[in-house]
Amino acid sequence: MYPKVWSDEKVNFLETPELLEQPKYAARSAIVFWLDKKLYISADKGVEGKYIDEVSTVINRYDKPSFSNRRGFVQEAAKIFK
Known part of the structure; x- marks a missing residue:
């Protein structure tokens, strides 16, 4: 997928x-998923609920009940960067 990211x-x-239970590989796995799915495109649009959704x-499309909680967490975290 992204062989040059960690070619060492x-x-x-x-x-x-x-190995994915180790923080190093868990974080790398999340980064590769984020890049592969191009999630940065939606994330860069803002913190309105529709973009978080x-x-x-x-x-995790099957956990729709958690979406409102996620919106709140992201919007609260975004306040740090204002």
Whole structure:
């Protein structure tokens, strides 16, 4: 997917999926997912609910009841950067 991002390591997560439990690989996995799904496009539009929902739908479309909580968390976190 993004072989040049961390080309210094050759890790096979299909053979050793437990590595994804380590913070280093969990964070890298999230970054690759974010880039692969181009979630930055929606995220860069703003913190209005519809944009947060666009991202949430890709990450976990089956947990719609949590969307309102996510909107609140993102909007609260965004206040730090104003």
